[in-house]
Amino acid sequence: MKTFRSDENQKEKKTQTTQSVNTKHTVKKKKKKIYSAKAKKDTGKLANRINVRMRLVAGLVAFCMAALVVYIGIRAALTNEVYERKALSQMNYSSSTLVAKSGEIYDTNMTPIAVSSRVYILIIDPKVIMETEAIDGRKGTLETTVKAIAQCFDLDEAALTNTITQSADKNYIRYVPEGWTSKKYLVTESQKEAFDALEKKVNSTEKKKETKTTQAQSMQETEGTSSADEEFESQEGAKIVGVWFETEYQRYYPYGNLASKVIGFTTKDSSEGIWGLERYYNEELRGTNGRSYSYIDSSKNLIRDVIEPTDGYSLVSTIDMNLTKILSDTASEWFYETDENGERVRTAKSYSILAMDPNTGAIKAMVTDTDYDLNNPNDLSSFYTDEELATFADNEVKSEEYEKYLEKEQEKLKEQAEASKEKADDDSSNTQDIIEIATASPYAAYLNAKGEWDHSAYPTTTDVQNEIWRNGIISNSFEPGSTGKVLTYAAAIEEGLITEDTQFDDSEGYLNIGRTMVKCHNYALGGCGIIDAKDAVAQSCNVAFMEIGKLLGPELFVKYQQLHNFGQKTGIDLPGEASCEGLLYTADQLGEIELATSAFGQCYNVTMIQMAASFCADINGGYYYKPYTVESILDQDGNVVESVKPTLVRQIISEETSATVRRALEYAVTNGTVYGVQVADRENGVKMDGYDFGGKTGTAQKLPRSEDKYIISLISAAPISSPQLVLYVVVDEYEGNDEDGSAPVQYLSGRLWYAIKDYIGLYSELDADVNDYDWQSASPSDDSMSGESLFTDSQGDEAALPVPPAVVAKEQTDAAAENPDENIIDPEAAIADPADANAAPDSNDVIDLPAQPAADANAQ
Structure with missing residues (x-):
């Protein structure tokens, strides 16, 4: 019973469950129908909303796009120039200097003495070479180009190849061989022409190969082909590319060391004059560099703009290179002797020679023993x-x-x-x-x-x-010695204090100045005796000139020193001239002994150019001319843009006084201490008779007096009756054989006049200009005492000769009185003041000069 009930219950539960499921399923079906209808209604609404939103978004996007377009348009319009500049800056741009050619320098006969030779800087474009090498059919371009460069310019192939491959991204290289000291490698005109010919031949041959013509063979038959050319031509498709040249000019001096102290030289790149005319006329000679600008635009067009250079003006100098050559060769031959050991030795420490036109101030020649090679x-x-x-x-x-x-x-x-x-x-x-x-x-x-x-x-x-x-003729100062007596004589004649016949008593050979005995050079011979003024010049009598100095007095003596431009720069157009200011006594400094010694040419300093200009004025009628070295300036076409006329500064004495001075100077040659100037060849007894010479010797004791060293000089003119040329010869510390006093410089002057007489048109008044001469009958007189002191104190002991003011404990051969270092310069530096080409350089700027190129563009 129990089991039955249980089964019955289970059936009932099962039935209930089934009914419940069926009920739910029915409900779901009903709901689904309801939801389906509703969904259809909602979908329509959603589609409408989406369409609205899409329209809004599309409108917004359209608006933004339009706004952006407007903004870009406005921005572009406002900043177009800025963006254009930015774009151009990203393009390939280059600029280079176009070097101006410096003007030439000519001598007075229009012989070029400083010229600018065209040279070239080797430029290589590695990028072009390597890009061409990479093109099909152009293999071997690198090797061919390198071989061509190496052959024409005597460069190392391996070094060239390495430079090109290591710089393959560069378009521009100024090629400089490894170990080369300069910043550029210069190529001569002939080297460039050889390279251009080779490049044209190789590249045209390749072109003809490409067009399958036989013209290459025809060219080989007519021109001939070297083994190198054959090698180039054997490179199928290879070309010579990526090589070009920038033009430059190199200064060259055809006559080497002749007139070097006048001409001067430039920096290695010829951009700046350093000495001489090159420096003084730097602005006129150098010209103005030009500029070349180029770039590739966006269409790959080459845009180029050129500012052409303006070449410099040329100079015609007063220098006569023929005269300079004769004087230089003659003096150089005299300068050396053979000693007892058969060795060639110098006869003196140094010599300097100045030739000048007394009627204009034109410098005809400057010669020294230190004339150097201007090319090196x-x-x-x-x-x-x-x-x-x-x-x-x-x-x-x-x-x-x-x-x-x-x-x-x-x-x-x-x-x-x-x-x-x-x-x-x-x-x-x-x-x-x-x-x-x-x-x-x-x-x-x-x-x-x-x-x-x-x-x-x-x-x-x-x-x-x-x-x-440096040019010692204008920068070295020294005591003139007896050549200074010309000034004293001219001043006294001009002032009417003496005539040429005024007599002086030198019967004892000395004069007591205060407690000091000042001797004449003839002291050992008992003096010059009773002597007139003209003969006092001829015999160079110190006693007579001390008396003349007394007559002048300090004020007049200083006045005539100033009129003769002593203590002042002459204004010659060469850099580095010394004035000697401070090396002459003022009137209130001239005591009795100072005036006496100054009257015969000691105790004040001059430069050679000062003494020569002064002497010219004393013999040319009394007219003092400013010395000058340039007679005209020419433009690029050879037209005269400036003609330099002689500059008359002032008349310092009358023509009558000048004539009196000339007679005394002529008498000094024919009957006095300047007899040796007529000697053409002492060893062979050759003398020049009938030539109209006039001159004055000088023997000046150097500082310190105790060293007993002398500067000897002779200044002379011919023909003295109507002077056309003045020669001033100065010899420092002569050490030759068997000659004392001024005799050596007289014999040198005689040689010089004899050497140049035919060239300058100097003729003898006699039928024969060379005669046998008996050297036993006469010899040049001497205006010095061969080392014996001219001064003795009242006790008979030697007294010190007074020295120029401001030179105590100072060598009298200093370059410049006001600044001993004024002529020491920086060879690579610009002129101290471009507006003043004669500005004294700073002694603190001294540096080494880079090697000067010789005729070979790259001589080191």
Whole structure:
């Protein structure tokens, strides 16, 4: 029963469950129908909403796009120029200097003496070469181009190849061989022409191969082909590309060392004059460089703009190179003698020769024993031994080391002073510091008392270079000696204090000035006796001229020194002239002894150019002309743009006085101490008779007097009755054989006149201009005492000769009185003041000059 009930219950439950499921299913079906209808209604609404939103978004996007377009348009319009510049800056742009050609320098006969030769800078484009190499059918272009460059310019193939491959992304290289000291490699005109011909031949041959013509064979048959050319032509498809040249000019001096002190030279790139005319007329000669601008635009068009260079003007100088050559050769032959050992030795420390037109001031020649090769001015081997040059170089290194050492030590002292707050404001403590540092330094042996490098005792390479390069004829000062008597004589004649017949008593050979006995050069012979003024000039009588000095007095004597331009620059158109200001006494400084000695040419200083200009005025009628070296300036077409006329500064004496001076100078040659100027060849007894010479000798004792060293000189003119040429010859410390006093310079002057007489048209008044001469009957007189002191005090002891003012403890041969270093310059630096080509350079700017190229564009 129990089981039955249970089954019955289960059936009932099952039935209920089934009914419940059926009920739910029915409900679901009903709901589904309801939801389906509703969904259809909602879907329509959603589609409408989406369409609205899409329209809104599309409108918004359209609006934004329109706004962006408007914005871009406005922005482009406003910033077009900015963006254009940015675009152009990203394009391929280049610019290069077009070098102006410097004007030439001619002598007075229009012979070129300084010219500019066209040279070229080798430029290589590695990018073009490598890109061409990579093109099908152009394999071998790199090798062919390298071979062509190496063959034409004597360069190393391996080095060239390495440079090109290592710089394959570059379009521009100024090729410089490894180890080359210069910043560029210069190519001559002939080298460039050879390369251009080879490039044209190789490239045209390849073109003809491409067009399958036989013209290459025809060209080979007519022109001939070298083995190198055949090798180039064998490179199928290879070309020579990526090589071109920039034009430059190199200064060249056809006559080497002739007139070097006048012409001067330039920096290595010829952009700046350093000495002589090259420096003084730098602005006129150099011209103005041009410029080339080029770039590739967006359409790959080459846009090029050129500002053409303006070549420099040319100069026509007053210098006569024929005259210069004759004087130089003759003097050089005289300068050397053969000693007892058969060795060729110098006869003197130095010599200088100046030739001048007395009627205009035109300089016709300047010759010295240190005339240097203008094409290679750094070469000092002609003047010094290898050992001397090595010493100079060593001194250069040591002096630079000392400057660095001194700077370092001074910096230490400065730091110590600042730390201890004991820094002094005056210069005295600084000077004392330098002296203390110098004394304790390892360079003490090379320094002077001021703690500075002693350049006189330990010259450097720079010192000797500047000494060789500078023009001593205008920059060296010295006491003139008896040539100064011409001024004294002219002044006294002009003032009417004497006539040529005024007599003086030199019967004792000396004159007492205060407590000092001043002797005449004829003292040992009992003096010159009773002598008139004209004969006093001829015999160079010191006693007579001391008496003339008394008659003039300090005021008149100084007046005529100033009229003769002593103590002032002459204004010659060359750089580095000294004035000697401070090396002459003022009127209130001229005591009795100073006036007496100045009257016969001691105790004041002059330069050669000052003395020559003064002498010219005394013999040409009294007219003082400014010396000059350029007579005209030409434009690029050879037209005269400026003609330089002689500049008359003033008349310093009358024509009558000048005639009186000329008679005295002529008498000095025919009957006095200047007899030797007529001697053409002493050894062979050749004398020039009938020639109208006039002149005056000078023998001046150098400082310090105790060393007993002399400068001897002779200034002469011909024909003296109507002077056409003045020759001034100065010899420093003559050491030749068996000649004392001024005799050596007289014989040299005689040789010079004899050598040039035919060239300048100087003729004898006699039928024969060369005669046998008996040397036993006469010889040149002497206006010195061969080393014997002219001064004795009242006790009979030798007294010191007075010295020029401001030169106590100073060598009288300093380059420039107002600044001894005024002529030491920086060869690579620009002129101190471009507006003043004669501005004195700063002595602190001295540096080494880079090697000057010779005729070979790349000579090192």
